[in-house]
Amino acid sequence: MSTLKDTACGQTVKVKKLSGEGPVKRRIMDMGITKGVDVYVRKAAPLGDPIEVTVRGYELSLRKADAEMIEVE
Secondary structure: OEEHHHOOOOOEEEEEEEOOOHHHHHHHHHOOOOOOOEEEEEEEOOOOOOEEEEEOOEEEEEOHHHHOOEEEO
16 A cells, blocks of 8 residues: 555655545545545655645645545555
8 A cells, every 4th residue: 555655756646545534534635635636746845744746736735644644556
């Protein structure tokens, strides 16, 4: 199982599954991260948290804890 947290900078991955419960999962989906969407990992902060991704044509910053809930392929 590979997650968005483990994805290297410069890679594009496809979302396979969202884990998490209730409001956290809903917040991730409201940001546009849903099953089947492509996510490009742009860069990471110097200490690794947060990471910046491009989803559906816009930039988004995610905490590593949230990125760990996004299973990718």
